[in-house]
Amino acid sequence: MKRYVVLLLLSLQYSIYAQTLQSNEKPPVFPSCEGVGVEDLQTCFNNHIYIYIYNNFKVPQQVIDEKYKGEISVLFEVDSTGVFKVIYAEAMYDVLKAETKRVFSILPKIKPATYNGRPTYKQYAMAIKIPLVNQSESGGGTDISKSEISKRAQIVKAEYDSVSSNLVPYKNKRSSSQLNVPFTHSYYAQFDRNLNLVGTNSHTASKPFLFDEVSKYYDFNSEKHKLVKEASNWGGRKLWNEHLVQLQGKDYWFTIDPIFDLQVGKDTEADFSSTYNNTRGILIQGGFWEKINFYTSVFESQGRFAQYVNNYAESLKAFGPDPAIIPGRGIAKRFKTDSYDYPVAEAYLSYTPAKFINIQFGHGKNFIGDGYRSLLLSDVASPRPFLKLNTKFWKIKYTNTWMWLKDVRPEVTEDGAFLTKYMATHYLSWNVSKRLNLGFFESVVWSNTNERGFDVNYLNPVIFYRAIEFETGQGAGNAILGASAKFKFNDNVNMYGQFILDEFSLNDIKAREKSWKNKYGYQLGIKYYNAFKVDNLMMQLEYNRIRPYTYSHNTIILNYGHNNQSMAHLWGANFSEWVLIGHYNYNRWFADAKFIFGKRGLDYNEGTNNFSYGGDIYRNYNDRPSDTGIKVGQGINTKTFYGNIQAGYLINPSTNLKLFADITVRNFNPDAITNSTLKSDTVWFNLGLRTDLFNWYFDF
Numbered sequence: 065m066k067r068y069v070v071l072l073l074l075s076l077q078y079s080i081y082a083q084t085l086q087s088n089e090k091p092p093v094f095p096s097c098e099g100v101g102v103e104d105l106q107t108c109f110n111n112h113i114y115i116y117i118y119n120n121f122k123v124p125q126q127v128i129d130e131k132y133k134g135e136i137s138v139l140f141e142v143d144s145t146g147v148f149k150v151i152y153a154e155a156m157y158d159v160l161k162a163e164t165k166r167v168f169s170i171l172p173k174i175k176p177a178t179y180n181g182r183p184t185y186k187q188y189a190m191a192i193k194i195p196l197v198n199q200s201e202s203g204g205g206t207d208i209s210k211s212e213i214s215k216r217a218q219i220v221k222a223e224y225d226s227v228s229s230n231l232v233p234y235k236n237k238r239s240s241s242q243l244n245v246p247f248t249h250s251y252y253a254q255f256d257r258n259l260n261l262v263g264t265n266s267h268t269a270s271k272p273f274l275f276d277e278v279s280k281y282y283d284f285n286s287e288k289h290k291l292v293k294e295a296s297n298w299g300g301r302k303l304w305n306e307h308l309v310q311l312q313g314k315d316y317w318f319t320i321d322p323i324f325d326l327q328v329g330k331d332t333e334a335d336f337s338s339t340y341n342n343t344r345g346i347l348i349q350g351g352f353w354e355k356i357n358f359y360t361s362v363f364e365s366q367g368r369f370a371q372y373v374n375n376y377a378e379s380l381k382a383f384g385p386d387p388a389i390i391p392g393r394g395i396a397k398r399f400k401t402d403s404y405d406y407p408v409a410e411a412y413l414s415y416t417p418a419k420f421i422n423i424q425f426g427h428g429k430n431f432i433g434d435g436y437r438s439l440l441l442s443d444v445a446s447p448r449p450f451l452k453l454n455t456k457f458w459k460i461k462y463t464n465t466w467m468w469l470k471d472v473r474p475e476v477t478e479d480g481a482f483l484t485k486y487m488a489t490h491y492l493s494w495n496v497s498k499r500l501n502l503g504f505f506e507s508v509v510w511s512n513t514n515e516r517g518f519d520v521n522y523l524n525p526v527i528f529y530r531a532i533e534f535e536t537g538q539g540a541g542n543a544i545l546g547a548s549a550k551f552k553f554n555d556n557v558n559m560y561g562q563f564i565l566d567e568f569s570l571n572d573i574k575a576r577e578k579s580w581k582n583k584y585g586y587q588l589g590i591k592y593y594n595a596f597k598v599d600n601l602m603m604q605l606e607y608n609r610i611r612p613y614t615y616s617h618n619t620i621i622l623n624y625g626h627n628n629q630s631m632a633h634l635w636g637a638n639f640s641e642w643v644l645i646g647h648y649n650y651n652r653w654f655a656d657a658k659f660i661f662g663k664r665g666l667d668y669n670e671g672t673n674n675f676s677y678g679g680d681i682y683r684n685y686n687d688r689p690s691d692t693g694i695k696v697g698q699g700i701n702t703k704t705f706y707g708n709i710q711a712g713y714l715i716n717p718s719t720n721l722k723l724f725a726d727i728t729v730r731n732f733n734p735d736a737i738t739n740s741t742l743k744s745d746t747v748w749f750n751l752g753l754r755t756d757l758f759n760w761y762f763d764f
Contacts (some may be wrong), residue, residue: 318350583609612678
């Protein structure tokens, strides 16, 4: 068993017992094999290795005296210069390991393997039998010591050969799998144009995308091949091009990678010396057959951020002793005196029983929309358990998502435990024509009222939530309706939008008194690909506006939130904003810029004025100051500016490991100063090394 673990950890790609070659690659070549046909080169190479070992390996006297019978497991490589290197040797005796390394060190330099005519490396596994035998397929190529080998040794060899013969060269099956493409706005910008060409039958609102969805329009392997760096040794390949561990058999594959997010910075407004983030973790992903895929990532993190981020994190504090919730990540413990420790785990299982349906069950995030923000379902809150059903047919994609959320405020705890609530969403995307897409959305949030738990009424994937909410009682759930649209003017320009409706009163609209009941929001945006005729430059302009009290409810737990964060826009409600974004990449270099101009309405909460002005979705909307005259920005009118410019270098395209530097400028200017609304002017510098797997949102 240990032998198989060794093979896994060293990312074995080829076996000397069963070498499967592609038409565009050749194995290493010994001088005496140069006249041999291409189809026989691997056999010739194998025979030379076996014969050389048989003629040069000196079995140590200790092994002979103790009449040992067994094997030495060897992993070795012929690098791109033709030099042999032992990667790992496993044996019962250290002297056998040492002798194995000695024999391989005196093997002559040969012609290296080639791929597409270019020198490359090749890795192999083999078992050297003890007592020594000639294992070649030529020149007395039978086992000269068969009579001396025990029956158990033969069984072990057969088992080892069987495992080795199942291994095939790693082909990056992830790029055509049903795994999610890690959702970061910067990464998605690289292939967003391909998905939005006029005439494509793609559906771009429900995120994250599956690799096999995107691969129809964007060739991941080809784009990755353009970025490959020449590397002659194992360390170089793993640093620049490959997964740390990548293993593939006939019916399975998986990869293992470390995760890093190491940052150091300076906040000019803070009274501490520096900011930092120290994240280490592991990412494992893979698949079985063509229908089952899995993903799991575990993060261990400590950090201290810009002062405004720390203040916001502590304002989200959950019931209990822990001082903060790191926005978008989770509950944080105190680390040292002024930092946070916040472990996070994300995982899911993806199953595709038929071509038109995919089922996922896991712990993570989802997003619905074509913009930077989503007014329907966003990824700004902490990861949560979910069950998702994606169905595609004709020009339709239908996404059902069921989620388990937490309300962590002290006033709703049950026997000291956080309160569980539930959320279900339907989103139907319809490509009406080559240029026009329409989307229809509904969601409902409910709690364990009358001990009903997860209400099976909402499990039906084709039911109307508003009708069920009415049937079970208004206080039993909070239903929201929405719509989206996208129009492609041409291959380089498209326009998108969203509309969210929480509550609507036609009579109050007619009265033109700006009633609090008209709780809705909308988004308008435009994307410009290859902007100004610059390849790989994407520009985006977006406007978002949400009226006060949207997403809130008169039943304290039925708001549209999780872990004290919004499940839609991270500002909650009662705001308007403009967002300008630019993404650019050239080979491994990238640059991103983001500028946000906003107006928000915040609550006073200073003892004499404790009204809810509609921005905080966790407050009861019955605490409003009036029923009419409700307008966006009421309360403490706050002008905000957020700007971030980031540039960096993609170190490894397989793992999305990036080296980056960025600068954030933030101005938060309320027209009244209270304990919770302080004026702030921040300049925050950062340098970092990050495995880019999710979106950070510091623009609150």
